[in-house]
Structure formats: structure tokens, C-alpha cells
Amino acid sequence: MRKIKKVIAAMAVAALVSGCGAVPFNFPALLATATAAPTYTAVLPSPTLTAAATYTPLVPSPTQPSPTFTPIPTFTATVTATSPTPTLPLGTTATQTLTFTPGPAGTALGYGNITLVLPGSLGTDTTNTTSTDVEFPFTNASFGDMPQHIRLVISGYPLQGTALQPQIMVFPATRYAQYSDYTERIIDALQSTQYLDGQPLPEGLPDGPFNAHVHSVQFANGHGIRYLTQFDQAVLPVNNRELIYYFHGLTDSGDSYVEAILPIHAPILAADDDPNSPLPQGGIPFDMNDPGTYFRDVANQLNATPPDDLTPTLSTLDALIQSIYISPAQ
Numbered sequence: 001m002r003k004i005k006k007v008i009a010a011m012a013v014a015a016l017v018s019g020c021g022a023v024p025f026n027f028p029a030l031l032a033t034a035t036a037a038p039t040y041t042a043v044l045p046s047p048t049l050t051a052a053a054t055y056t057p058l059v060p061s062p063t064q065p066s067p068t069f070t071p072i073p074t075f076t077a078t079v080t081a082t083s084p085t086p087t088l089p090l091g092t093t094a095t096q097t098l099t100f101t102p103g104p105a106g107t108a109l110g111y112g113n114i115t116l117v118l119p120g121s122l123g124t125d126t127t128n129t130t131s132t133d134v135e136f137p138f139t140n141a142s143f144g145d146m147p148q149h150i151r152l153v154i155s156g157y158p159l160q161g162t163a164l165q166p167q168i169m170v171f172p173a174t175r176y177a178q179y180s181d182y183t184e185r186i187i188d189a190l191q192s193t194q195y196l197d198g199q200p201l202p203e204g205l206p207d208g209p210f211n212a213h214v215h216s217v218q219f220a221n222g223h224g225i226r227y228l229t230q231f232d233q234a235v236l237p238v239n240n241r242e243l244i245y246y247f248h249g250l251t252d253s254g255d256s257y258v259e260a261i262l263p264i265h266a267p268i269l270a271a272d273d274d275p276n277s278p279l280p281q282g283g284i285p286f287d288m289n290d291p292g293t294y295f296r297d298v299a300n301q302l303n304a305t306p307p308d309d310l311t312p313t314l315s316t317l318d319a320l321i322q323s324i325y326i327s328p329a330q
Contacts, residue, residue, distance in 0.1 A: 106323070112150050113256075114170055117323035119316050123166070124156035135169060136261060137206050137231050140180060147175035154262075158312060162263035163242045170326060173250060173257040187257060190250040195225055205248055206231070210238065210295040212302035217247065217318055219258070220325035224249025226318070228264060228302055236273040237286040238298045240265040245317050249324075256326045265311040268301055 106117040111128040118126065132145035154166040177187035189204030201211045208229030217226050226247040230238055247260035268284070270277040275286045284301055287294045307314035 106319075109152075111152060112170075113327040114150055114152070114168075115325045116152075116168070116320065118154065119319055121316055122157060122312060122320060123154040126152040126154055126168075128152050135259070136164065140182070143180050146179060147171055149176075157263070159263045159265060161241065164244060164261050164263060166262050167260070168324070169259045171257045171259070173254055176257045186248060187250070190224065190248060190257070191254065201225070201227060206246070209235070209291070210299040210302075212299045213307070213314060215314075215318075217249070217321050219249060219322055221253070222249050222251040222256070222258065222324075222326065224258065224321070226260075226321065228266075232273070235288065235291045237275055237277075238269055238284075238295070239271065239273045239277070240269045241272045243269060245314070247321050249321070251326050251328075253328055255328060258324060258326065260321060262312075262317050262320075264317070266302055266305055267309055268305060 106119040106122075107125070108115065108117050109126055110116075111126070112130065118124075129151050130148060131151050132148050133151075134141045134143075134146055135149075135151075149169055149171040152168045154168075157166040159166075173187055177184045185204035186206070189202045193202040193204075195202055195216050197215055199214075201207060201214050202225065205225065206229075208231050210229060212228040214225065214227040217224055224247055226245060228243060229246055230242045230244065232242070236242075243264055243266060245260070245262040245264045247258070247262075249258040249260075250256070251258075268280055268282045270279050270283065275288070279285060282301065284294060284297045
């Protein structure tokens with residue numbers, strides 16, 4: 001896994017100190033797209049001054065702690081490669097303007113062609129692998145190995161003992177679509193749907209027995225939809241062990257598919273799927289004889305739950321998704 005160490009030149013620091021003080025800025029994902037650990041230079045303007053900073057992607061070690069960054073809404077990154085990379089030839093300069101929604105401060109992380117900012121309240125790091133494992137949700141393993149993809153599992157997540165790990169996966173979109181009819185429908189839905197908030201979940205996306213807080217989310221160079229749901233192989237109560245924030249996205253280029261599974265707790269749900277588990281005040285009693293009505297009522301109750309009453313909050317999980325940048329396929 002690659003981490004990014006922030007190194008600010010002495011002159012830049014002096015300029016900041018003599019100006020309006022420290023100016024917080026977000027790490028531009030464009031800077032960590034290479035795999036050869038080159039050095040880049042970014043020019044990050046603010047309303048009052050311009051600060052120059054140099055970033056060097058490094059292999060992590062116990063003596064190289066992760067940096068922290070405070071997001072600002074917009075900046076322009078002018079990137080120059082000072083050594084050859086897979087994405088920028090030596091001496092090539094590229095400029096890109098990225099827009100971010102202000103969110104909690106976090107740690108900038110990168111692996112392969114992925115960079116993101118992990119909010120401090122969501123974890124400390126990620127464990128990263130490149131895999132061909134068959135992934136959730138219950139894709140038919142008879143199709144064999146899935147296309148090679150990247151999987152980032154969050155360490156130090158605030159919820160423990162959940163049914164699924166907090167994770168983000170990135171697949172090559174074309175190969176993911178070719179894996180099965182099921183995965184093809186997911187990519188088709190993301191390519192063809194112009195989703196507007198308030199509409200039902202688009203057909204083709206994995207549909208649980210209920211869906212709540214359905215909302216479009218833009219990430220640094222792509223778009224997608226998130227919602228709260230739960231998947232079971234039998235009819236079971238909705239519960240905090242299995243409830244997830246589920247995101248499906250596609251880069252604007254159409255090259256990469258992003259799937260995020262992030263456990264989340266709601267104050268109206270029981271701790272687990274045992275129908276006899278205590279139900280908090282305001283919870284919906286499980287009705288095995290009328291599951292359709294039960295799931296509809298739970299969805300309505302979840303939609304009525306303020307986003308900040310969920311754990312983690314929806315704004316924090318959205319901020320993580322919004323920070324994702326996937327460098328273009330080569």
C-alpha cells in the first residue's frame with residue numbers, strides 16, 4: 001500500500017506563516033496515480049495566497065506516519081513528473097481542477113490507481129490487496145474467478161463485529177460487466193441512468209428487501225448511487241449487524257466500477273437478526289407473516305431517521321466516497 005508523505009518547502013512554509021496563517025488543503029488525487037513513487041509538485045491556490053508543496057509517494061513504514069489533510073471546496077492542481085511514470089512522461093505537466101464538498105479532516109491514502117481521503121472518524125488506515133476473489137453480494141461462484149480488482153479494507157472502523165467488513169473495491173468496468181448477466185446489469189444501470197434524488201433505486205442495481213436513504217453521490221472523477229440495505233438468504237429482521245451503506249459508481253470515462261460496502265447503525269434497529277432481540281424505542285416489530293409490510297415500514301422509518309443520527313453519519317460516509325479518484329486505465 002502506498003501512503004503519501006507531505007513535504008512542504010521552507011519557502012512555502014514561510015509564505016504561509018507570513019500570510020494569513022496555515023491554509024488547510026485537500027490532497028489532490030491526481031498526484032498519486034503513479035506506481036513508481038515519483039515526486040510531483042502541486043500549486044494550490046487559496047483566496048488570499050498560493051502555496052507550493054511537494055508530495056512524494058512512499059512505501060509505508062513504522063517511521064512514516066500518514067499525513068492528515070483538511071478539505072477545501074476547490075483547487076487547481078498543476079502536476080509535473082520529475083521521474084518517468086506510467087501516467088506522465090518525464091517533464092510532462094498536467095493541470096486539473098477538482099471540486100470537493102467540505103468534509104471532516106482525514107488521511108490521504110493511495111494504492112494502485114486509487115487515491116482517497118479517509119476521514120479520521122472512520123478509521124486509521126486501509127489493508128489493500130489485488131484479488132480475483134468472488135465478491136459480495138453472492139455473485140454465482142460457478143462463473144469462476146472475478147476479474148482482477150483492488151480491494152481496500154478499512155482498519156479501525158468505528159463499528160466492530162458487523163457481518164461485512166468496511167471495504168471499497170474497484171474493478172475494470174468492461175471485464176466486470178462480462179463476468180455475468182448480474183454484473184452486466186449493474187454496469188448498464190450506471191451507464192444509462194440519469195438518477196435524480198427522490199426516484200426509486202434504478203433497476204439493475206442490487207436490490208435488497210428494502211432500500212433507504214437512496215441518494216446520488218459524485219466522486220472526484222465519477223458518479224454513483226448510495227443507499228442503505230441488507231442482504232440475507234432468508235427473511236430476517238433488519239438489524240445493526242447487517243445494515244450497510246452500499247455504493248455503486250462508475251468513473252466518467254467508463255473505465256472503472258467502484259463498489260463500497262460500509263456497515264452502518266440506526267438507533268431504531270436491534271443489535272442482530274434474532275427476532276427475540278430487544279427492539280429500541282421507535283423500532284418496527286418483525287412480522288414473519290407479512291414481510292412485505294415489515295420491510296416497507298422499516299424503510300420508511302429509516303428514511304425518517306436524520307442522517308446525523310446514524311453511525312457513522314451519512315455525511316461522513318459520503319465524504320469518503322466523494323474523495324475517491326481513479327486514474328484512467330492505461
